[in-house]
Amino acid sequence: MGTMSKEHRVGIADVAAAAAVSVTTVSHVLSGRRPVSERTKAKVLRVIEELGYRPDPSARGLRTGRSHAVALVVSDVTNPFYPLMAAGMQEVLQPEGFLISVCTAQGTTQDLDSVIDHLLNRRVDGVVLASLNAQDRHFNDITAAGTALVRLSGELDPRFGDIVRADDTGGMADVVAHLLERGYRRIGLVNGESDSAPGQLRLAGYHRALREFGLDVDEDLIVTESFTRTGGANGSHTLLNLNPKPEALVCGNDLMAVGAMDAIRERGLTVPGDVAVTGYDDIEAASLVTPRLTTVHNPALEIGRACARLLLDRLSGTPSEGVREVVLPQKLIVREST
Template structure:
């Protein structure tokens, strides 16, 4: 039976098995050969006492905490839980614990989040906040924690990058709409100070250029990557009267949900009066009515790739140059276009 009134220690196991603590340690680590009969005695004592290794002692021994953090800009966005699940797929079997930190407030909040994680000696940090600065990345890298970023460009010393091709993804959405006869194609973006905002509007401009359509600043609204942002952006576009758009491209699915709310309040049908598209392919996109045309941004596989890169550096000792992993995305045509 497990020890009553306190944690079972290695000394308790040794006493129950009639061996030294050194022998128990060798059985647990597997670093030294132990006679089969002795190993069986120790393992039987472990089962009887319910012994579990002290994780803090293991951390001291291997010089790692086996804790990894994911920092996100908005934990309510369904894209990020899927990314965390992908990390978990890879890291949990290897004994790593994942913490998710929301840095949804201004940069001062991100400063506090980063300091909090560094104080707790995270082995690795995956940074998703769109407003993270080189200062944040440098602080993490200089702490010795392994860093993976979800945007930006390769920079020696600032860790690996995992991303999908946002610019090509949005250009493909514009191409899809043009092929269906839409010409007054508007765009509701999130913050342009954020990397996804810059890349996705670049894709919008590329798609228009490839179709021979002019870029019209009046058809572009910059909001936030939220449902409220989509509502505000769509309402502004609808004030154009007869010159209102015949299609709206949204920089993510949450923006598209807000835009859908605004169109319905005006009594407009989708896609009969205005077509609508999103980006990310969160689960709700297929459940909306009409279902949302969007770009599948492979959140779970992005998370898995981040975890593999961290493990390469933490467990396998990779110390080479930073890597830039670009995962494919794909258009998911549905009823809204």
């Protein structure tokens, strides 16, 4: 059986004619939603391969009312955590025929407003909202438009979609406890944005660990910067100017920790000889810097997979009692920086 000419786009009617079946039968084979005999299914699939037929996503969207597009909205596309999360989403969604776009909403909440407006105008089927500055009104805008939402922050609220989160408070408590068990007592925190969920939860973990060891929190040892390498360097310089300086710096993420190492070296000090450093997330760079970074493994791939599964459940109409929350465990990774 020959293929169609390059000038002719193979359509579902061509497949039906070549397989000697109805267009409806071909549609059922493609969608998998109606039973078709194995013999007929095999014949249709063979013809599809021979003709090089590819379903038209826009036409399918018109029939189903779906765009088969999903967006991941992040705060910093250069942070290696988010590409890993997107890869996890792709593992689950791509075999189901969904395309994933990654959108960046840096800076103000107005930036996020614009991104969400654009996505809703494009009629995406679902949004995974991982932006650090997401607020209740953003959740409401998405769900009010009938768009499936999974978020990485916020309180359990049946109006605002499902939640996937890692145990940021427990993870930060573990890394601070690790330092305390090694004898460090003057421990500085170089944290990310205080109005973000990770910033708030990781600060709570820092407080928890000190409290459990019977220590008071010294507010002078806590600084807030952006979740970036530059933010980590700036915050570390602030703390290293103290007298006495901190014995260890706990950072809000690995990028900040790399910045902390920069600041320590600029002062002619060593890690961990003069100041120990810890990070958070366990991105690839954590095991490549010298010394290798003690950190908390934040399961970005599995977070992405979990978000995608929840979206698919919502889009398929799977019954659910209210909002669902998936909390994934984190793991302390001890390396040479402590």
